[in-house]
Amino acid sequence: MSVLVITGTGTEVGKTVVTAAIAALAPGRVAVLKPAQTGVEAGEDGDVAEVARLAGPVKAVELARYPEPLAPATAARRAGAAAVRPAQVAEAARELDREHDLVLVEGAGGLLVHYDDDGGTLADVAVALSAPVLVVAHAGLGTLNAAALTAEALRARGVECAGVVVGSWPSAPDLACRCNLDDLPEVTGAPLLGVLPEGAAADPAAFREIARAGLAPALGGQWRR
Template sequence: MSGDVYFVTGTDTDAGKTVATAWLGWALQNAGRRVALVKPFQTGALDPATEGDEALYRQALGAEASVRTLQTLPEPLAPSIAAERAGVTLSAEDAVRECRAIGDAHDLTLVEGAGGLLVSITAEADMAGVAAALAAPLVVVVRPALGTLNHTLLTLEAAERRGLEVALIVVSGYRSSAEGPPSVVEAENLRYFRERLPQIPLLVLGLQDPTAPDFPRGIAAHRIGPLAPLVAALDLPTMDVATEVAQARW
């Protein structure tokens, strides 16, 4: 019996996709789900077990966790460019086939793309196409800072045009009122998301250095809006956006 497959994408490089993927995998594994984390295309790493996103997955979920990197390229570039420079031919079809096989063996599989939704794999294939071929709902990871509104809305528009469902927006790296006065910009961005996108569940993840010894359990997590099926098994407190805005400071 095949499990659920979700595709994790971001609004930009360094939006926090890998931290969010690792946290979700860790939390859902602790909730009793058989979880797999997959990185189909890893660039900027030679040994994924020690220097790629896979290393962070294993740090979060444990050395025996079900994590896979399907293709590694040495230069930190878009996969299509990194592959061309390395003389390697990538196959989106092979990646989809392997992700499906992994999904069939687990309750839940998180497939983390490289960069954003329209990042190219080959001249004909991009990350959105992989998500579509997998029929995988999207987890869109966004930054809380200035500029995120435009990046997020563009990503959601691209997803809608391609018929991709957005299951969850993850705001990664937000400093909440429980951790000190939040930024006016970041708190107002949360309010904007809540008011303009009321139908999409929000997960807000706090700040934590991935090298911290208690990563990822030290990350504060809250939900806003409707409860996403992906995180329904987690006992997440609800964030009061009005309180965040009221306590925000420049």
């Protein structure tokens, strides 16, 4: 299978932009799967639409949508809607994998956010698929602990951590940001595979080159530490 699961060290760390950057540089047919979109009303564009806006033609699939900006399990419960279970997500990814060269599964929030009331998580999806997980990290203070915990949770489940990407690098990085570039690989035991600048999504016409400059060769780019 050619499936990559993308999680974050938390919310608003740049997962969607990183997903779009990988999709923009990937050769062949790319599918993007969002198991649960929260905080978006019916008819509004969600994360998969943003990936398509930035990356160009991709197969965009959203399994469920809940209007409140909460964890998927909580949002589903409050909406009186069916939750999305890891087995459903894994099966959807397998179906997409049959017709695409790369399937990107973008999670909601962090690795262990609950998707259903049985405690199903994105980590369970990765286990079911035997798929590696890419961690998108915040640039600044506090990211080392969150990234280390995420990597530890992956190791405990026998899941490969494919690497770490900083999803939104500030235009004026402080000392913590600069040191984190050295420390993130050490605390996670996984390579640093890119640094995307803040505001990368502002100009779709320039996005592919921004992605190429910000992602490492392992993800199709030219970035090197």
